[in-house]
Amino acid sequence: MEPKEIDWNELTAVIAKHEKEKWALIPLLQEVQETFGYVPPESIEPIAQALKMFPSQVQGVITFYAGFSLKPKGKYVLRVCRGTACHVKGSRNILRLMQNELGLEKGETSADYKFTLETVACLGACFVAPAMMVNRTYFGKLAPSKVSSLLAQYGKDKEEE
Amino acid sequence: MESITLSIDGKNITCSAGTSILNAAQELEIKIPTLCHHPDLKPVGACRLCLVEDEETGRIMASCVTPVAPKMSILTDTDRIKTHRRNIIRLMMAEHPESCVVCSKGNRCRLRQFAAQLGIGETNLYPMPNYKTLEQANPFIIRDLSKCILCGKCIRADHELVVVGAIDYNLRGFKSRPTTVHDRGLEQSNCTFCGTCLSMCPTGALSQNNKSYISTPALEALSVCGFCGVGCNLAMGYTANRIVEVNPSNQQDTVNGATLCVRGHFAHDFLNSGERLTQPLIRQDTADANNKIVPALDANNTMVPASWDEAIEVVADRLLKIKSENGPQSVAFLGSSKCTNEENYLFQKIARVLFNTNNVDNGGYVSGRPVMNLLDKRTDGLWRLSPLAWLEKAEAVFVLGADPGHSTPVVSYYLKRACKKGIPLVVADSRRTDLTDFSSAWLDLSTGNDLEPDYVALINGLAALLHEKKGHDDAYIKQFTEGFEQYSSGLASLKLKQVSRVTGIDANDLNATAELLQGKKIAFVIGSGILLQSCGMQAMEAVINLALMTGSLGFEGAGIHVLAKDNNQMGAQDMGAVPDALPGWQLLSNDSNRRRWEQLWQTEISAANGLNMVGMIEEAEKGNLKGLYIMGENPLCSLPQPDRVKKALQKLDFIVVQDILNTATVQIADVVLPGAAFAEKGGSFTNMEGRIQSFGPVVTPPGDARPDWEILGLLASKLGDAKHYVSLGHVRDEIRRLVPMYEDLDRHTHTAWITVDGRREGDKAVKTKTIISFSPVVSCKGEIKDELSDKDYAFTAIFGFVRYHFGGGTRTGYSNRKLKPDFKGEIELSPQDGKKLNINDQDTVKVSSRHGEIKRQIRLSRRLSPGQMFIPLAFNDNDAMNLIAMTQLGEPDSPGWKTCRVKVEKIEHQDT
Ligand code: SF4
């Protein structure tokens, strides 16, 4: 499955919404990211033009923040914490298992754009270490045995209905 | 402003609050090492090499970004600081690749220099080079970002100085690098290859792509760029009499500062071209006829080498003979807007004193001199003193028919910087350009109802609106002008609707623009869109009126800047290499001027104007002109209708061409005299601001070639001039003495300014007593009969330059690197027309006008409107000139040289 052509009307609408704001770039990018699931590279030039910035500057901001991605991501973005607390509690194994189950290296997205596997430095949930997030949902006190069922919950091995 | 006293390395200094410690130290001549600092760029404190410590507090700080504070006691070179600096350099070295050894930056690499100074041989750190792919697809700049130390100078230069924005930081941390959008090669970005970043880069991360020479040039000398009227100051690196590298010079207060453009930086290869002329040549039949030289026997009427004495003698004899047989009107002298002031002065003196003719012109004609001269006449030369730095101090800028991003790139940097400072920029053009993207208002003249954009109606329309809004400067009008009544009543009779109809600009947009300009002094920037168009004269009158009405002439931050295309266009005319004026812009028609020069030169000067460049061709056609001396021009390439020009010139009895390259014109010459390029001789150029810049030779001319002033000196002596111009100083003395406008030429420093009406650069306001009059409001005449639009010639071709290739293309044509590999002077067409005519990118088309035709490839461009076509000049021996009719510019019946009607046919597909 290819990521579909971006909807230019939608992009134009998002740009128009933020164009007049004072510090528009970050909120605009956030909304683009939310709307499309990533910041489509094709959107860099129109955004720059609207905000009277150089396209290279816009790209610089996008690539600086981990929160923005120029590549389309899966429907579910799995963020495994690799911070100190989680590390101590065995997050390395969690990550390994995830990699095996999904057949993805970190930073990769499955061919069907269902899953993206990422790591983060600390989710701020050290008290439930080892922790991870799926989109905006937290999961704590993970154990290797829980990995499969967690993934199954998000429809791993099932066809999208 | 508050001042602060502190001590640095034990010395006290008082400076204003906000000064950085680094700058304060500099004033005390204390050197602090820096990598990311540059005086023209905003400090960012990226490299931390400039660390210093405060003895009082023990604090360590980066001196380039820390402002001075009272009671600071700064030490710049303690052991503690040195350890830090050493560690910084060690870390940078550990990240550096081994190719350091063969780096073309060589000993100029700042990183290497500091490592040496700080005694770092081995870093004793685990090497972790950060390999990046080497990028060298473009012919100008090699990027090896594994050597990048992230000082950010390239990015800041690109954003702050040239305002292109091709590159910025990408990613962060260890992976961070300056990259283009989508991380593509520079040639696929909007980079203009100005090379400014390249000259700034402290390491070998950015280096020039020069296949023929890799290393540090042995020596460096200063010069002035010969490619356009900006006159950038250059530092030319040379090795064994060959120029191998060019950078902006680091002199203070130059016009270009730390910037250059692609031509100044990379197009000097022509100096080493195999097509350089290296010895005097005489056409064989000429030599025979003259009976003085016994030429080598050659059946093909070819050129035979001769000695300088022989060549000069033939030239003198033949020209004098023509003059004595046919009168002084039968000889003419075509000087060069690329040659120096000294040369043009001698050249016109030879014409006027030794041949008693005013038939002298220079190639500046092609760049719109007639329209420019209207400004001289109307403002008494007041406009001439116009520092480009004023653009960044303007209240508002109005750019008319100019595309400086391509024609005079450094001017576009000024304009874009002005824009970034929030100065309103209004652009009137029929084409989308670099500037329209930046402008506060773009008055798009592409939809007007005429062949040419109607600047006259536009300017008058805006003037009428401003007048209506009381946006005129009463005090100025009273003090410095006359004729306002008549002018303003003319304005009152204009109908906004009508203006809007002929210009194609919405009445609301006109109103908004007037509001933007209201109550402001305006800096005007005038380009070839006005200088070369058929209504150029009327448009210039309208500009002058608007300038007077808004009080914009004679003040810092306002004025009229005309983009002189050639490097010494202004100087050539100031030196009198024109048919209607004597040196110092003294009109022949003025009796007292003429008498003064008759006395000074001990000769008689005719009051009648001589032939201009086009007039020379016309008279040659008619057989009235018999002899022509051309210095440094290639009319066979630079004038319209090259076939016609060639036929005309071939009718001449005798033609001498003094040039540096084997041009088309050289090939029809009877005698060829090899001259020197600017880097091979001394002299001075006057740039578009009125700055007279003197320079000396960097290398020597190839072979037997000689500096042009020397050749003219030889000729003058041969012709019997009592003066012997054996050094440049002789010529300069004479100019300083006789031409008050040039009294400062090379007097105190190598940069002087022209003096107009007692005014010099640095005077903030007008001192003049001159009263300038308004001219009546006129409208642009209707359609020109030859250029009616009809079904057959449905397209409007607009001619212009692209930055890579320039002038007649003679010099850039011999520069190996000048072209982006994928750029062949494609004709641009709107995608809409492409679709309609089934023409795609890279299809070859035939474009024909009523005068001729050319074949080129097509590039579809959104920058054009339907019905328009943009044809880059200078490509393919400037073949585009075939399409234009050669007429007298600025005359009422001239259709101008900027546009013409054409039709287009596809002749082949890309894949056939
Ligand atoms: S490429 Fe050169 S100028 Fe640019 S950041 Fe790297 S080291 Fe500095």
Ligand code: SF4
């Ligand atoms: S060459 Fe000029 S335009 Fe290109 S990146 Fe460097 S500074 Fe920018």
Ligand code: SF4
């Ligand atoms: S702007 Fe003009 S003078 Fe300056 S480097 Fe370019 S061509 Fe030369």
Ligand code: FES
């Ligand atoms: S270390 Fe994993 S949540 Fe903080």
Ligand code: FES
């Ligand atoms: S020069 Fe001051 S931090 Fe780089």
